[in-house]
């Protein structure tokens with residue numbers, strides 16, 4: 415085992431890297447961890463926009479995206495205030511001649527806006543170099559690319575990655591060290607994007623040390639697919655949550671997946687603080703020394719077959735976690751019963767609700783649903799949220815009773831919820847030591 419460099423700014427790292435057979439590199443607890451403890455704060459080596467290259471004119475924005483979320487700074491990725499005099503500090507990339515705000519709004523076709531001149535200066539010296547600016551301009555006028563939204567976002571990643579090779583060789587080496595190899599036969603995306611970039615905007619000569627080849631393009635795309643974290647738009651109950659930007663995080667990339675994770679990651683992109691694109695990983699309950707720390711690569715409410723398919727197709731492995739071992743059996747039964755795999759999603763809540771709550775809390779010994787406690791305690795009960803709850807960091811080793819959701823951001827005070835709900839539910843479940851979680855998370859009744 416080797417210690418992960420820079421993984422903690424404190425003197426004693428809380429996690430270290432281990433090589434685990436069948437799972438590759440992993441992060442394990444290097445000391446006993448308390449619920450809520452921050453095990454990693456990580457800064458991205460690349461952040462790139464999740465928006466298509468060619469943005470629709472304002473008249474169509476409403477249909478395609480939530481318009482208030484549409485504009486953000488191309489350096490720090492904080493949302494830009496709607497155009498008012500309060501947003502007067504917003505500046506565009508120098509290559510774009512019009513001034514933001516003219517005509518009552520931001521220019522919809524400016525490919526880079528910055529929340530202030532400082533952000534612009536930082537970007538011009540790094541992520542928005544003259545080559546990136548020129549490349550994005552050319553790519554956004556490429557008709558064959560504009561047909562594929564996903565390819566446009568991949569193109570943004572490739573431009574950011576090839577630019578990284580020029581502006582920071584060491585960060586580019588780190589990127590190359592992450593999981594993800596070029597497949598023997600390059601996939602369509604790599605063939606297409608490499609040819610478009612070669613013809614329209616080949617990387618500058620200064621990146622020659624790493625070269626520019628189809629193999630490298632394919633390998634970079636593979637690394638992006640396995641390691642990128644989505645920085646999400648704020649949660650809203652009435653619409654699907656979208657990704658604002660993707661980031662590649664050099665240390666967080668070593669977290670393996672578990673369908674019942676013991677840690678969850680938080681981001682605070684619109685926070686006023688600096689390093690707003692960092693991700694912060696906290697353990698959701700106590701973790702013993704030596705135990706692997708895992709995240710879930712997607713919301714924990716997904717059913718067994720969807721999870722397995724996604725992990726196989728997107729991440730190339732078969733999940734054999736405790737939850738999958740259990741659900742493999744009841745999933746088969748349910749699929750036989752209704753003969754419709756798709757119906758599992760809708761049935762999932764019902765499955766949970768129908769399981770005996772006493773079993774869930776370990777009161778009786780039934781291994782049919784041993785992990786129900788996880789959902790009752792650590793899954794957010796806000797409609798359409800499906801986030802994971804983790805306690806706030808402990809203070810002076812005292813655990814916090816405030817749980818924070820990593821998707822909608824709500825804070826739940828377990829003690830207050832117990833007091834309020836307890837009076838409503840008196841006699842029903844309060845004898846159960848876990849009742850406050852059951853009530854607070856609203857699982858009862860499905």
Ligand SMILES: C[S@@+](CC[C@H](N)C(=O)[O-])C[C@H]1O[C@@H](n2cnc3c(N)ncnc32)[C@H](O)[C@@H]1O
Nearest residue numbers: 436437438439593640667668669670671729731
């Ligand atoms: C983001 S990387 C995690 C770090 C990776 N293990 C490494 O060595 O760099 C994702 C990859 O890790 C592996 N992985 C993650 N979770 C796993 C699990 N539960 N079982 C087996 N392999 C896993 C898969 O190869 C997956 O594509």
